[in-house]
Amino acid sequence: MAAGVAAWLPFARAAAIGWMPVASTPMPTPPQDKRKAQDGLIILNVSGTKFQTWRTTLERYPDTLLGSTERDFFFHEETNEYFFDRDPDIFRHILNFYRTGKLHYPRQECISAYDEELAFFGIIPEIIGDCCYEEYKDRRRENAERLQDDEEMDMNNDVTPVNLTFREYLWRAFENPHTSTLALVFYYVTGFFIAISVMANVVETVPCGTLPNRSKEISCGDRYALAFFCLDTACVMIFTVEYLLRLIAAPSRYKFMKSVMSVIDVVAIMPYYIGLVMTDNDQVSGAFVTLRVFRVFRIFKFSRHSAGLRILGYTLKSCASELGFLLFSLTMAIIIFATVMFYAEKGSSASKFTSIPAAFWYTIVTMTTLGYGDMVPKTIVGKVFGSICSLSGVLVIALPVPVIVSNFSRIYHQSQRAEKRRAQRKTRLARIRAAKIRGTNAYMRYKQNGLLIDSLEEASKEAGQALVGKAATPPFESQHHHLLHCLEKTTNHEFVDEQTFQANCMEISVMNKSGSRTSSLSSSPHGLSSCCSRRHRKKSSFSLPSTNNQELSTIQIRERPVANSRSSLNAKLDETVPLKCDEPYITPSMVSLSAPVVTSSDGDSSTTTAYSQSNIVRVSAL
Amino acid sequence: MSQCRKRCKRQLTKVARYFYRFLMGTLTQDSVEDDFELSTVCHRPESMDKLQEQTKFTKKELQVLYRGFKNECPSGVVNEENFKTIYSQFFPQGDSSMYAHFLFEAFDTNKNGSVSFEDFVFGLSIILRGTINDRLNWAFNLYDLNKDGCITKEEMLDIMKSIYDMMGKYTYPTMQDDAPREHVESFFQKMDRNKDGVVTVEEFIESCKKDENIMQSMQLFDNVI
Numbered sequence: 014m015a016a017g018v019a020a021w022l023p024f025a026r027a028a029a030i031g032w033m034p035v036a037s038t039p040m041p042t043p044p045q046d047k048r049k050a051q052d053g054l055i056i057l058n059v060s061g062t063k064f065q066t067w068r069t070t071l072e073r074y075p076d077t078l079l080g081s082t083e084r085d086f087f088f089h090e091e092t093n094e095y096f097f098d099r100d101p102d103i104f105r106h107i108l109n110f111y112r113t114g115k116l117h118y119p120r121q122e123c124i125s126a127y128d129e130e131l132a133f134f135g136i137i138p139e140i141i142g143d144c145c146y147e148e149y150k151d152r153r154r155e156n157a158e159r160l161q162d163d164e165e166m167d168m169n170n171d172v173t174p175v176n177l178t179f180r181e182y183l184w185r186a187f188e189n190p191h192t193s194t195l196a197l198v199f200y201y202v203t204g205f206f207i208a209i210s211v212m213a214n215v216v217e218t219v220p221c222g223t224l225p226n227r228s229k230e231i232s233c234g235d236r237y238a239l240a241f242f243c244l245d246t247a248c249v250m251i252f253t254v255e256y257l258l259r260l261i262a263a264p265s266r267y268k269f270m271k272s273v274m275s276v277i278d279v280v281a282i283m284p285y286y287i288g289l290v291m292t293d294n295d296q297v298s299g300a301f302v303t304l305r306v307f308r309v310f311r312i313f314k315f316s317r318h319s320a321g322l323r324i325l326g327y328t329l330k331s332c333a334s335e336l337g338f339l340l341f342s343l344t345m346a347i348i349i350f351a352t353v354m355f356y357a358e359k360g361s362s363a364s365k366f367t368s369i370p371a372a373f374w375y376t377i378v379t380m381t382t383l384g385y386g387d388m389v390p391k392t393i394v395g396k397v398f399g400s401i402c403s404l405s406g407v408l409v410i411a412l413p414v415p416v417i418v419s420n421f422s423r424i425y426h427q428s429q430r431a432e433k434r435r436a437q438r439k440t441r442l443a444r445i446r447a448a449k450i451r452g453t454n455a456y457m458r459y460k461q462n463g464l465l466i467d468s469l470e471e472a473s474k475e476a477g478q479a480l481v482g483k484a485a486t487p488p489f490e491s492q493h494h495h496l497l498h499c500l501e502k503t504t505n506h507e508f509v510d511e512q513t514f515q516a517n518c519m520e521i522s523v524m525n526k527s528g529s530r531t532s533s534l535s536s537s538p539h540g541l542s543s544c545c546s547r548r549h550r551k552k553s554s555f556s557l558p559s560t561n562n563q564e565l566s567t568i569q570i571r572e573r574p575v576a577n578s579r580s581s582l583n584a585k586l587d588e589t590v591p592l593k594c595d596e597p598y599i600t601p602s603m604v605s606l607s608a609p610v611v612t613s614s615d616g617d618s619s620t621t622t623a624y625s626q627s628n629i630v631r632v633s634a635l
Numbered sequence: 636m637s638q639c640r641k642r643c644k645r646q647l648t649k650v651a652r653y654f655y656r657f658l659m660g661t662l663t664q665d666s667v668e669d670d671f672e673l674s675t676v677c678h679r680p681e682s683m684d685k686l687q688e689q690t691k692f693t694k695k696e697l698q699v700l701y702r703g704f705k706n707e708c709p710s711g712v713v714n715e716e717n718f719k720t721i722y723s724q725f726f727p728q729g730d731s732s733m734y735a736h737f738l739f740e741a742f743d744t745n746k747n748g749s750v751s752f753e754d755f756v757f758g759l760s761i762i763l764r765g766t767i768n769d770r771l772n773w774a775f776n777l778y779d780l781n782k783d784g785c786i787t788k789e790e791m792l793d794i795m796k797s798i799y800d801m802m803g804k805y806t807y808p809t810m811q812d813d814a815p816r817e818h819v820e821s822f823f824q825k826m827d828r829n830k831d832g833v834v835t836v837e838e839f840i841e842s843c844k845k846d847e848n849i850m851q852s853m854q855l856f857d858n859v860i
Contacts, residue, residue: 019703020699020702020703020704020706020707021703021704021707021721021722021725022725022859023699023700023703023759023859023860024703024755024759025722025725026856026859027759027762027763027856027859028722028738028762029855029856030762030770030773030774030853030856031734031737031738031741031774031777031778031794031798032798033774033849033852033853033855034771034774034778034822034826034839034843034849035794035795035798035818035822036848036849036852037818037821037848038848039848039851039852040848040851040852040855042855043855043856052699112706113706449727449728452727453728453805492859493725496725497726499852499855500726500798500801500802501802503798504798504799504802504814504818505818506799506802506806506807506808506810506814507806507807508728508802508803508805508806508807509805509806509807510805511805513805513807514804514805514806514807514809517807517808517809518809
């Protein structure tokens with residue numbers, strides 16, 4: 014993140030002069046910039062298109078191909094340039110990333126080509142700037158879905174029925190009817206019987222002429238009761254068989270039984286069985302008749318056969334809130350106008366507006382501009398309010414309906430985008446946090462490196478050997494870390510990461526509890542020692558004494574020698590400094606952990622999690 | 636009484652006008668978008684030769700500085716917001732806005748609210764290439780917030796708090812609330828010779844010159860460019 018403003022680092026460092034008179038401790042030495050005079054132009058030849066940039070620009074991001082020594086593999090001696098046999102159009106964006114610190118995604122490029130280029134040049138796509146991130150993610154998702162669809166189609170075509178069990182075969186036949194002719198036949202048969210059943214329900218109630226010994230008309234259902242009963246039985250048998258087969262074939266029976274379609278199936282066939290069970294009891298025959306209403310639910314079974322019905326149901330579900338609001342506002346208007354009409358018509362004689370709920374009917378009919386005419390106001394006041402009611406009805410109903418229709422698509426897409434944005438926001442915050450933690454950990458490593466180098470220098474001076482070479486950190490990073498180190502020295506506080514900070518809080522709470530037991534709560538004058546760095550210190554070149562391997566269950570308070578003395582590298586414990594924390598619970602104390610040598614950011618996260626474990630001592634080896 | 640009537644009349648005309656607009660459908664007027672200032676202010680610095688005469692940088696150093704400057708501020712001047720944003724990128728853990736504000740004040744010598752490249756380079760020239768006296772003077776100028784020639788405890792406290800703010804929350808040991816104040820006390824003990832509660836520029840320079848650490852650290856950033 015700071016690499017984007019790398020050009021301003023000299024200014025930031027110069028501005029640190031403001032801390033110098035304030036600081037009471039000496040500042041650390043700045044890193045030696047060995048490669049000072051190397052700010053030259055680099056020529057990058059990408060498939061014939063020549064790009065030129067400063068060397069320092071590329072080296073801002075040392076973990077990419079162009080910023081590290083990996084680019085030497087592409088150096089072309091004869092022409093003294095770096096040659097890449099890649100796409101120059103996409104390379105333009107990659108080079109802009111080095112220049113500006115922001116990675117953009119060009120909309121006209123293919124997403125997989127772009128991803129390939131990014132992977133080649135070692136740039137992770139997560140750093141795409143906010144302006145292009147949504148588009149990038151959308152295209153990526155579409156691409157992934159397309160690949161997945163392709164895979165599924167291939168899979169469906171490839172898998173032969175021989176390999177499936179009978180149950181899986183059955184389920185597949187039900188879900189995808191066009192996989193085998195038997196399934197197709199079954200699909201059409203059930204569809205036909207659904208239609209027959211619904212039509213029978215409808216025709217049942219048509220008046221069919223009179224019986225010879227009765228005068229009034231009876232319905233067809235009563236006249237040809239046996240025929241209709243047989244038809245109904247046949248349909249219900251087919252539906253029952255289908256339902257049972259689906260139930261057997263379902264991979265997860267519980268999930269199947271909870272699904273909407275199975276509920277509809279059950280509701281469609283239940284009335285018949287209940288009717289069988291119940292005899293012609295007059296008391297329950299009324300209820301039985303009501304149950305027949307549920308037979309109309311069979312029509313919903315068509316939604317398995319029609320995708321359009323499913324889409325309609327889904328959109329209704331997704332627009333439920335808008336419809337709900339429309340209903341609510343309508344209810345409000347209805348209540349208002351019904352009340353007004355009731356009181357307006359109270360005076361007139363033989364008024365149909367007997368109560369406010371009775372006036373509801375009038376209001377609804379008027380507002381929806383139906384106007385049956387069964388209830389009309391008779392007083393002048395009533396007519397005035399009645400006209401206002403019908404005018405506002407036009408407004409209240411006719412306006413939102415097209416809005417709702419357009420809302421369907423808008424809300425549908427909007428909710429999708431809101432979900433995406435919410436998910437992206439979490440990942441974006443996580444990215445920012447991860448970058449911060451990476452930065453902190455990089456800084457910790459720098460300090461360890463610095464101290465290690467110093468100690469190595471001392472050790473090697475004693476031994477008279479040459480300095481052990483360390484892994485080269487880029488000059489920008491080391492300068493930035495030196496700057497942060499100066500700030501630490503100025504304020505006599507140290508940067509730590511979140512976990513260690515909380516661990517410190519826990520420690521001190523324990524110390525406060527056990528402070529009564531141990532009589533001397535000696536707070537050493539070196540309260541601001543760099544205990545933290547000692548905890549993180551790599552003991553790679555020094556072997557731990559064996560006493561360190563014991564677990565410590567209580568905190569022991571010790572006098573501490575001078576803060577940065579090298580001899581206390583192997584110290585066990587941390588200083589008890591009164592920290593301001595309010596965690597009340599007791600945890601076992603933390604012993605000093607030695608972090609293994611890490612070079613990648615993945616290792617960083619593992620070391621930070623390691624700190625949260627207590628009572629574990631790890632010895633690292635070089 | 637006539638005032639009351641005048642006010643009534645004004646209100647009535649306002650209501651009538653509103654009603655008229657309500658009927659005619661021109662209730663919402665297009666607000667003129669004159670909010671955004673077209674920052675087409677483009678400042679060009681003086682020629683490199685002149686700058687080279689006035690500062691102690693070489694041509695190459697000026698080039699490097701200008702390239703970096705122009706990259707972040709294409710318009711040629713830095714305003715305070717930009718300045719704070721850039722500076723905060725170096726201190727992600729804490730809040731560097733106050734210190735950046737003080738820095739901005741120190742660099743903006745002609746107090747016009749923006750730092751041009753000349754201001755930038757003059758400031759840097761003093762810090763990086765100036766004599767010890769110049770640098771100490773510059774630091775004193777930074778601390779002296781109201782530029783009255785002496786640093787009071789309040790001014791120093793502000794500066795100290797802004798420096799401590801840059802550390803952020805996660806520090807070891809945990810940041811106490813009175814850490815800046817204690818630091819200010821020790822600073823004044825060291826610097827304030829005649830114990831009159833303020834530090835003048837002579838006291839400041841004298842005390843700093845006596846302190847080995849400070850002298851050494853003043854030379855620390857000589858070769859950042």
